[in-house]
Amino acid sequence: MNSELDNSNFQFSYVDCLNNLNDFDNLINWLSNEFILYLQEENQGMKVYFPNGWFTIRFIKDGKNSYEVLINSKSKFTFTKIKEELLQAIQRFKHIKKEYSYEQLSY
Numbered sequence: 001m002n003s004e005l006d007n008s009n010f011q012f013s014y015v016d017c018l019n020n021l022n023d024f025d026n027l028i029n030w031l032s033n034e035f036i037l038y039l040q041e042e043n044q045g046m047k048v049y050f051p052n053g054w055f056t057i058r059f060i061k062d063g064k065n066s067y068e069v070l071i072n073s074k075s076k077f078t079f080t081k082i083k084e085e086l087l088q089a090i091q092r093f094k095h096i097k098k099e100y101s102y103e104q105l106s107y
Contacts, residue, residue, distance in 0.1 A: 010079035012071040017064055024059050024067055027093055034089040052078050055086060
C-alpha cells in the first residue's frame with residue numbers, strides 16, 4: 001500500500017492477488033454493486049468517479065493473478081472516506097469468497 005500527496009492530489013495505490021481471473025471478474029461485479037450510486041466505466045477493469053476524484057481497478061498480467069487499485073482525489077475528506085469504503089468492500093469480498101463460493105451466492 002502506498003499513499004501520497006502529489007500536486008495537491010491525494011493518491012493511493014494497492015496491489016493484491018486473487019486465486020484466478022474469474023475471481024477478478026467477481027470482484028469487479030461486487031465493487032460495481034458496492035459503488036452503484038457513482039458513475040462507473042468498465043473496460044478491462046473498472047473506473048469509478050466520485051466527487052473530486054476517481055479510482056480504478058485493473059488486472060495485472062503478471063502470471064500471479066494480481067490486481068491494482070489506484071485512488072486519486074483532490075479532497076482529503078473524500079479520499080479518506082472512499083479509501084476506507086473501498087478497502088472494506090474488498091475485504092468483505094475476500095471474506096465471503098473464503099467462507100462461501102461466490103457461485104453459491106449468485107441468483
